[in-house]
Every structure is written in structure tokens, then in C-alpha cells.
Amino acid sequence: MLFDNTTIGGINTICRIVRSATFEGRADRNGYPTESLIQMYETLVDGGVGIIITGMMAISPMEPHQHCQVCIDTDDCIAPLQALTKRVHDKGGKIIAQIVIMGSAILVPEGENRIIVSPSGIPEMNAGSKESHALTIKEIEKLIEDAAKAAIRVKKAGFDGVQFHGAHGYLASKFLTPYYNTRTDDYGGTLENRARFLLFSLRAIRQAVGPDFPIWVKINSSDFMKESGMTFEESKQVILWISRIGINAVEISGGNTSSLPRQGPIRAIRRTKEPMYFSKYAADISTLLKNKIDIGVVGGFRSATDMEQYLKQSPVAFISMCRPLLRQPDLPKIWKTGNTEPSLCISCSRCFGSENVNCIFNKQE
Numbered sequence: 001m002l003f004d005n006t007t008i009g010g011i012n013t014i015c016r017i018v019r020s021a022t023f024e025g026r027a028d029r030n031g032y033p034t035e036s037l038i039q040m041y042e043t044l045v046d047g048g049v050g051i052i053i054t055g056m057m058a059i060s061p062m063e064p065h066q067h068c069q070v071c072i073d074t075d076d077c078i079a080p081l082q083a084l085t086k087r088v089h090d091k092g093g094k095i096i097a098q099i100v101i102m103g104s105a106i107l108v109p110e111g112e113n114r115i116i117v118s119p120s121g122i123p124e125m126n127a128g129s130k131e132s133h134a135l136t137i138k139e140i141e142k143l144i145e146d147a148a149k150a151a152i153r154v155k156k157a158g159f160d161g162v163q164f165h166g167a168h169g170y171l172a173s174k175f176l177t178p179y180y181n182t183r184t185d186d187y188g189g190t191l192e193n194r195a196r197f198l199l200f201s202l203r204a205i206r207q208a209v210g211p212d213f214p215i216w217v218k219i220n221s222s223d224f225m226k227e228s229g230m231t232f233e234e235s236k237q238v239i240l241w242i243s244r245i246g247i248n249a250v251e252i253s254g255g256n257t258s259s260l261p262r263q264g265p266i267r268a269i270r271r272t273k274e275p276m277y278f279s280k281y282a283a284d285i286s287t288l289l290k291n292k293i294d295i296g297v298v299g300g301f302r303s304a305t306d307m308e309q310y311l312k313q314s315p316v317a318f319i320s321m322c323r324p325l326l327r328q329p330d331l332p333k334i335w336k337t338g339n340t341e342p343s344l345c346i347s348c349s350r351c352f353g354s355e356n357v358n359c360i361f362n363k364q365e
């Protein structure tokens with residue numbers, strides 16, 4: 001199962017292991033990929049991963065981008081990214097660009113004075129008092145247009161697909177969260193209204209790239225907040241709507257920086273003793289939407305044996321990993337030889353950073 005030669009979300013792949021989006025902090029001052037980023041992807045391809053999803057790329061000139069973040073917000077970005085996709089394809093790899101509108105979840109670089117945007121101007125619960133501007137309808141429409149334009153650039157740059165980031169408290173996810181979305185217009189209130197930004201963005205992207213280009217989306221199974229978060233029942237409904245608008249794959253994650261303790265997207269699983277922490281949500285959703293859309297899952301997958309077992313029990317199409325592939329970029333290759341030793345990653349999350357992201361055990365200072 002794990003090493004099936006198959007098609008996932010419109011992309012042919014040598015296995016069901018996907019490198020989930022991982023902010024690498026390896027862009028130059030222009031937001032162009034560095035040689036070090038390209039080599040990181042080449043290493044992952046050599047290591048046997050099926051499909052790579054890039055770290056989140058900034059798409060809109062309206063908002064600041066993060067330090068060392070790859071940008072795809074102007075046509076100038078296309079040529080350097082073409083060089084990147086060529087190198088990945090030359091090695092036989094597949095690569096999807098993750099695009100994001102960060103909103104108030106952004107880590108604002110020093111000296112940056114562009115506006116921070118959000119659905120309703122509500123300050124981040126757990127990240128100090130970051131001021132944000134409640135978007136006007138015109139600005140929302142502009143951001144949706146920016147997402148569509150970025151997707152066209154993704155296609156021109158030669159990526160195998162595009163993933164829209166609808167999870168983890170970034171803007172599209174914030175719209176879904178009642179605590180952060182108190183709007184009273186068409187973009188707030190009912191679930192249908194709160195999902196409008198995400199669905200309109202996805203529709204605009206589909207229209208922009210044409211019917212055949214793979215579009216994926218990452219979404220929360222639940223916000224896992226104490227109150228006024230998006231619930232699992234709501235998430236299921238949103239994914240059902242997504243399945244009806246020609247999207248190829250949904251990657252199930254969960255949580256944000258306002259989640260309850262130990263309920264965020266990137267968990268310390270050695271401490272919580274809860275590996276594969278979104279597996280039951282993805283299993284439920286994939287059963288509900290069997291043959292309608294490919295469902296994948298990310299979060300705490302560390303053992304090939306458990307992953308094989310999980311794939312046998314539920315119609316999930318792919319499993320993504322982030323931290324294990326920072327620790328061991330060749331983990332899929334190791335597993336494919338029959339060595340089922342679990343990942344050496346200890347889930348400490350000390351790889352997280354703004355520049356040259358890497359596992360602490362692999363840092364070359």
C-alpha cells in the first residue's frame with residue numbers, strides 16, 4: 001500500500017508518502033529559491049519521497065512576507081522557480097507549490113510596515129497584541145484574485161500542482177473560525193459564509209489554471225480551541241463542498257496557535273503518546289467521500305508498519321510527513337528496503353525557525 005505506484009490528487013507517484021509543506025527559510029532577499037533549497041528537494045527525491053509540497057509561498061503584494069520566505073507574488077518569480085522545478089523533475093521527482101495568504105498568523109519581519117490583514121481585526125489569542133486590519137469586501141476580492149494569479153505562476157513555473165493553505169490559522173482558516181470571524185456580511189456568520197473565502201479562492205484558482213491542473217488544499221479537521229473554533233462536523237461539511245468544486249485532494253491537519261494545550265498542528269508526540277493524531281478524522285472523512293476526492297493526512301506519522309496498517313483500514317490516499325523527513329530525508333527509501341525501524345525524529349520541534357530550517361541533529365554550523 002505505502003509503496004504503491006499510483007495516482008494521488010491528479011499526480012502520478014511512486015508511493016503514498018508525501019513531504020508535507022515545510023517552511024524551509026531558504027529564499028534569498030528577493031524571495032527567490034536558493035541553491036540550498038533546491039538541493040534540499042533533490043535530497044528528498046533521492047530519499048524516495050513520492051510528492052514534495054513546498055514550504056508556504058507568499059502570494060500577495062498586499063501583505064508582508066516572512067523572512068527568507070519564497071515568494072510567488074510577481075511574474076519575476078517564475079524563472080527562478082522554473083529552474084527549481086526542472087532540477088526536481090530531472091531527478092524524477094514531483095513537486096507541488098503551497099500558496100498562502102498569512103493574515104495575522106504571520107511572523108512579521110522587523111522593519112516591515114505593510115498592513116496585517118484578518119477577517120475582523122480580532123487580535124491573535126496567544127501571540128501578543130498584533131494589530132490587524134479587518135478586510136473590506138474589495139480587499140477580500142483582491143486577495144482572491146492574487147491567489148488565482150499566483151496559481152497561474154505556479155503552473156508556469158512547472159510545478160506538478162498547487163496546494164492552497166486553508167489550515168493552521170492562516171487567513172482562509174481564520175475565516176472558518178467563529179472566534180476570529182465576527183463579520184456580519186457574506187463572509188461571516190453561517191458556516192456557508194465563513195467558508196466563502198476558501199471556496200471562492202479555490203474556485204478562482206480552478207478557473208485560472210484550467211480543468212486539468214492538480215489543486216490540493218490543506219484544511220483543519222478541527223481548530224481544537226476552548227471555544228468558538230471550527231468543529232469537526234463543520235470541517236466535514238466544508239470538505240464536502242470542496243469535493244464538489246473540482247479540487248483533486250484534501251490534506252487533513254488541525255489546530256492553530258489558539259488551540260488548547262498540546263492540540264496544535266505540530267505536536268510533541270513523545271510526550272503526548274499520541275502518534276498519528278489526525279488519523280481518525282481523516283479515516284472518517286475518506287470513508288464519507290470515497291471515490292469523490294483523494295483524502296490525505298498529516299501529523300505524527302512515524303512508523304511504516306502503523307502507516308501500512310492504517311492504509312489497509314481506511315480509504316486514505318496518502319500520508320504526509322514533515323519533521324521525520326527533516327530528520328531523515330531518506331526515510332522512504334530505508335522503509336522500502338524492508339527496514340521498518342520507526343523514524344528517529346523525537347518530535348521536539350526544535351527544527352522550527354525563520355532561516356535555514358533543519359533538524360537539530362543535522363545542522364552543519
Ligand SMILES: Cc1cc2nc3c(=O)[nH]c(=O)nc-3n(C[C@H](O)[C@H](O)[C@H](O)COP(=O)(O)O)c2cc1C
Pocket residue numbers: 020021022023024054055056098165168218253265266267298299300301320321322323324349351352353357
Ligand atoms: C519546521 C516546520 C515548518 C512548517 N511549515 C509549514 C508550512 O509552510 N505550511 C504548512 O502547511 N505546514 C507547515 N508545517 C506543519 C507540517 O506540514 C505538519 O502539518 C506538522 O509538522 C505535523 O506533521 P509531522 O508530525 O509529520 O511533523 C511546518 C512544520 C514544521 C515543523
Ligand code: SF4
Pocket residue numbers: 323324326327344345346347348349350351352358359360361
Ligand atoms: S529537530 Fe526534533 S522534531 Fe525537528 S526533525 Fe529534528 S528530531 Fe524531529
